[in-house]
Each structure stands twice: as structure tokens, then as C-alpha cells.
Amino acid sequence: MIADVAFDAPVDHPFSYRVPGGLCVAPGQRVWAPLRGAARVGMIIAVRDGADAALKPLARPADPAPVLPPGGLELARWISAESLSPLGSTCAALLPPPPVPAGAGGSPSVRGPRAASGSKPVLLLGGGRERRLLEQIERTGGPALIIAPDVEAAARWARHLARLGRVARLDSGVPDVERATSWRALADGAVRLATGTRSALLAPLGAGAMVAVLDEQEAAHKPPGPPRIHARDVCLERAAREGVALALTAATPSVETWWRADSGRIVAEPAQAGPWPTVTLADTRGILRREPLTPPLARAIREALAAGRRVFLGVSRLASSLACDECGDVVRCAECRIALAFSRAAATLVCRLCARPGPLPDTCPACHGRRLSPFGWGTERVEHAVRRRFPGARIARYDPDAARGARGEAQRAAAAVADVVIGTRAALRLFGPATLGLAGFVAPDQLLRLPDFRAGERTFALLWAAAERVRPDGAVIVQSQNPTHYVFDALTRQDLPAFYRHELKFRAELGYPPFRRLAVVSVRGAAAEGHRLAAALGEVPGLTVYPATADRRGRLVRVVVKGGPDLPEFLRRVRADFRGPGSRRLGIMDVEVDPVEWRS
DNA sequence: AGCACGCCGACT
């Protein structure tokens, strides 16, 4: 017998081994096998008849029995194909680490896929969505798997579910041994409730199970590293294959998910609109930007502090676009309509999507105003201004991305008791629903202008999340040079559908997701090959290929490709040719399908 | 990914 084994390595073919007599192995089981001298763990993806004296033998099983049922392995294959990630790496990332060499242990058999129940996925929107999800799990009483965007949320949900029975935690917030034990307890039916992050996507589930993806719009559901695929997309596929019930929750769903609901493939379950704070737009057009707080925002802070209420001030990282001080217009790519990326150092404007360089204009293309400037209020500058203005208030800055570890802890402690918290997106987690007196946004235009077609979606999500944390008698103040933008308008009117109507229109007109799929293809090492590849992609009917960009030395060639639902299949074919026999010095080709953000 | 092989700069 010969076993084909996939390893966690950037090679997309399996390695074959002789199965020693007496060793009983099956697909879905992990094994130790020699690879270039060293013993490594790999996933058996096939076992076949045959003999080849040249093959090395498998060493020993790493799992007493398959961790993946046939359906799980098929799903892993689909993930690997869809994301162009190696199958071995996909399995490694989506399974708990194999048990340590110790005693053999029992052999829980993993159940196969269940009969399809055929119900459509549901999208839980609006206030109380998490409570409704919990009630639904309680009502159905079946097995449930909660996929959270991060470890903290997984832990929180483990506590919520503990009321209903034993909960298996499958995320990296618990020790590896506990993860592995939980996985097996779930497989043999001893435990029916589980929480985890994306690494729990393949967790075994009993009949009548339900999977939930929390905050499905979160980019954290597609973390770096293989397999580069969004947890929501895997769950949609799993629901379709295995017939498990699927629930997605979101305050502001991804545009892709809203569109699926629009077209009836997902059933949206909105809540009745709850109370909403007053949202006010403060127009900053033509205002000298020496001071980050407009009079309305400063007044609102004073009032909130006087009333003993807490204030959140949302700031963003430094800007990378060029805007007009007079009319607020941002310099955009004529073709792609996304903001041109501004580099102060190089004094250049360039489109991150099509790579078209724009000349640095002297005057605003919209109003011919002469004051064009890079826009930015960093956390420090805002903090400084607020301290000067409100010397008596307890003011704290909170940006966990900038301060990690012990410093982050200290920052969090200070922010927890501060009257005014100045922070980025992540700071919102400090506040419960309807607890703030005021949420103010100093310059959300910075987010709105990010050179990314998702800029509107992300800005809307942030503002909405903040508004949900403001008391109904509180206020949201948004400073903007673009006060009539549909993002702000939908926020003010608490009108979710209005935002998606506009956004879908924009996406449809320019052929962005969900109407077309995107991929970023990079070739490292050989510029000529990279350009040859870009040319080859351009020949494929149905694909739109943006001009390739190269870094300074031409070591990295990047090309953005647009295509239809079968984009991964096209890319796999092109990659196979690219790596095909007979060609030398090809460099390394790397593909990111459905990128969530640009980051060059 | 790891790990070895391989051909060019500064050191005991």
C-alpha cells in the first residue's frame, strides 16, 4: 500500500510513502513521515494499492484515528483549491496540533457528513443579535459551533454557552492539549457545544448541528497565513455541503453578505430598530486645520463631561491621500475611482489598484482651490489638543495596535477609567452597548479616502459600531469635509439598506466584489517572469488584468486580476503553466484571492 | 517551510 501525504510546506503536491505491513492508516489521519531526513507530520490524503521499493516507509501514526472524516478532507481540498493554498498547510492551520507521542490512547471514530437539512443560512442583524443567536442555539438544542473573529470573543462565547452544557474551546486561547482533547470530545459526541476561531472551521459536528459566524464582516476572519480564505466563505460552503444550519451575525454585514441576502441566498433576520443617538455632521470644509476639534465637537465634549458621561474620540492613522482644504474633494484615480495614494517622501500620487501614476496637481481638480494637502490627525496630536482644551478631564489614549504587551495593559487600564478615550477602532471594545455619552470622529474622511474599494464599507462599520455604543440620549458627532456622503447619511438615519444600496451601485458600476472577484498575484525573484505571467493572464478571456507594478529593484512584480466566480480555477491553471516543466528560474508565485485589504 | 549546497567578502 502507498499513502499520499500532504505536508505543511509551500509545495502543492503530496509525497508518497510505503505503508509498512501491520500499520493501519486512512485518509484524514495524520502521520509522522521522513521528509528530507527529518520526521515531520503530514496529512494522509489518499491510500492506494501498489508497491515501490524506492519509497520510504511511513514512521508512525500521529493520530490514533482520522481527525477528519471524508467530508472534512473534501472540504479542506475545496479550501485549498479556492485559496490556492497548499492542502497540507490548510490542514495544519485548521486542525489542533497532533497529540504528543505519549501512549496510543483510544480511537474515537469520526462521524461522516450528515444528511442535508437544506435550510438557508440566516443573517442576524441589529440589536440583540447575539442574544437571539444564543436563544436559537438553546431552542434547537443541537450541537453548535461558534466561529469568532478573535480569541477574546471565542472565550466570551464559551462563557455564554456554559449555561447550556459543556463547551469545547478550539481556539489558541487554551493549551494545545486542551484543544486536541476538546476536538475529540466533540468528535465522539461527548460535548456538543464548541467555540473557536477560524482554526476550528473543520471541527466535527453531530447531526442537526448549527454553525455560527460572529461579526462576519470582520477582516480578522481572514488572518494572514494559509489558507487565505475568509471563515464565512468556508462556513457557507460547509453549510451547502453538509447541510448544517448556518447563522451569520453582524451589525453591518459585509457588502458580499448583504448582496447574498438581497438575492435570497441568505435569509436576513433584522431586529426592530432600537433607539438611536442623534448624529450630527460638522462640516470641516475650508476650516484651517490647526485644531482637531470643531466648535460643535468641543461643545459636545464639554456637555458630556459636565453630565458625567464618557466620551470616545475616534481617530485614524496617518493619511495617505491628498485632499482639497476648500471643498473636501480627494484626488482620485480617473479609472478606478479610489483615492490615489500620496507619498510625502516621494511626492508622488499613484493608484494602488491600476498603478497609474497621477501627476501632483497644483489645484483641486474639482473646485480649482489652491490648498491641497495630505490629511491627518494622529492620536498624539488629538490627545494634545484635548488636554489643552479640557485640562480637568481624565484623558487616555488607546491604540493596542501601537502599544503591545505590558504597555498595552497599562494603556488599557488607564482607558478603562478615563472620561475621554482617544483611540482607533480597537478602542471601541472598551465600551458596552449604549454606554457612551458621546462618540466623536475627528476625521473619518481619512478612512473614507483610503485607496481601497472597501473604504466606504469599513468606515460605515466603524461609525455604526460606535453609534451602537452611545446612549439613546447621547450624541455622535462626525467631522467631515464630505458631510453629504452616503455613509454619513445612512448612519444619521439609522438606515442600513440605504448604505448598501449606494455601495452596491458603486461596486456594480466599477466591477468590484461581490460582482467580480479580485486576486493579487505576486511573483518574487524574477521580474521578467512576473511580466510574462501578467501578459499570460491578460490573454485569458474573462479576466481583467491591471498593469503590473514592480518594486524599486524589480524583485517583486504585483498584478491585480479581476474575474468571475471561477477566478481561482483560472489562476490555478496559469500557475500550473508557470511552474510547468521545461522552464527554469521562475521565481515564486504567490496568490491572494479575495483580498480584504490592499496594503502594498 | 526547513535544510543543504554553493560561490564571494572580512577575520582568527
Next chain:
DNA sequence: GTCGGCGTGCTC
């Protein structure tokens, strides 16, 4: 004269 840089290539 060697030690070591990481570019290139292979792993059943």
C-alpha cells in the same frame, strides 16, 4: 588561507 552571507533548489 577559513568562516559565513543568504540566493537557489529539493524534499516521497
